[in-house]
Amino acid sequence: MEGLTWAETDEMFCASTVLLEGVSDVAAVRAVALRLGVDLSSVHLVDLGGVTNVRRVLLEIVHTRPESDVLGLCDAGEVRFVLWALEAAGLGVAHERELPSRGFFVCHADLExxxxxxxxxxxxxxxxxxxxxxxxxxxxxxxxxxxxxxxxxxxxxxxxxxxxxxxxxxxxxxxxLEPSEVPDPLRRLVERMARA
Incomplete structure (x- = not known):
C-alpha cells in the first residue's frame, strides 16, 4: 500500500495518509519506518508527483476520508504550498512553526x-x-x-x-541510519505515524 498515488488508495482503508513530494521521499520514509520498527500496514505513503499537487490531494482526502489522519513532509522551500493547502482545507495554521501540530514536518533544506x-x-x-x-x-x-x-x-x-x-x-x-541518527523531521513524522 505504500507509495501509491492518492487515486490508487481510493478504495483502501487508511488510518493515516502521509503526503510526500515524490518517490524518493516515499523511499526514505519507508526505510526509516522499517528501521524504527513502525508497522506500515495501515499507513498510505502517497507520492504527490510534486509538491504543487498537495492542495488538490489534501482537499480530496478531507472531503472523502475525513477520518484519515493526514501527515506530511516537505522541504523548507516548499512550506508555502503546504500552508496554502492546509488553509484551503480548513486546517490552516498561522505560521510554519505550527506545522508539526498538524502533522507536517519540514526538512532543513531538503531531504537529501x-x-x-x-x-x-x-x-x-x-x-x-x-x-x-x-x-x-x-x-x-x-x-x-x-x-x-x-x-x-x-x-x-x-x-x-x-x-x-x-x-x-x-x-x-x-x-x-541508526535509529539515534534519524533526522528530526523524519523521526517526528514516523513517530506520529506510529501513534496514528
Whole structure:
C-alpha cells in the first residue's frame, strides 16, 4: 500500500495518509519506518508527483476520508504550498512553526541534505560506492562546475539529479541510519505515524 498515488488508495482503508513530494521521499520514509520498527500496514505513503499537487490531494482526502489522519513532509522551500493547502482545507495554521501540530514536518533544506548531514560525507560516499555508483560520482566531481566544491555539496547534487538515482539513494541512505541518527523531521513524522 505504500507509495501509491492518492487515486490508487481510493478504495483502501487508511488510518493515516502521509503526503510526500515524490518517490524518493516515499523511499526514505519507508526505510526509516522499517528501521524504527513502525508497522506500515495501515499507513498510505502517497507520492504527490510534486509538491504543487498537495492542495488538490489534501482537499480530496478531507472531503472523502475525513477520518484519515493526514501527515506530511516537505522541504523548507516548499512550506508555502503546504500552508496554502492546509488553509484551503480548513486546517490552516498561522505560521510554519505550527506545522508539526498538524502533522507536517519540514526538512532543513531538503531531504537529501538531511540524510547526508545525518550520515556524514564518508558514510554517504560508502553507500554510493556500495551501490556501484562511485564512477558516476567521480564524473560529476570532475565537471568544471563541481571541481573544488565541498564534498557535501557534490553529494547533494549527485543525490538529487536523476529521479531513479534519487529514489534509490534516498532509500539506501535512510536505511543506513541508526535509529539515534534519524533526522528530526523524519523521526517526528514516523513517530506520529506510529501513534496514528
Amino acid at each position: 541534505e538531511e540524510l547526508i548531514r545525518a550520515l556524514g560525507t564518508a558514510r554517504t560516499v560508502a553507500v554510493i560506492e556500495r551501490l556501484g555508483l562511485g564512477p558516476k560520482l567521480a564524473t560529476l566531481q570532475q565537471q568544471p562546475a563541481w571541481q573544488g566544491r565541498p564534498l557535501a555539496d557534490q553529494l547533494h547534487r549527485f543525490c538529487g539529479v536523476a529521479s531513479g538515482r534519487k529514489e534509490l539513494l534516498a532509500g539506501a541512505l535512510a536505511a543506513e
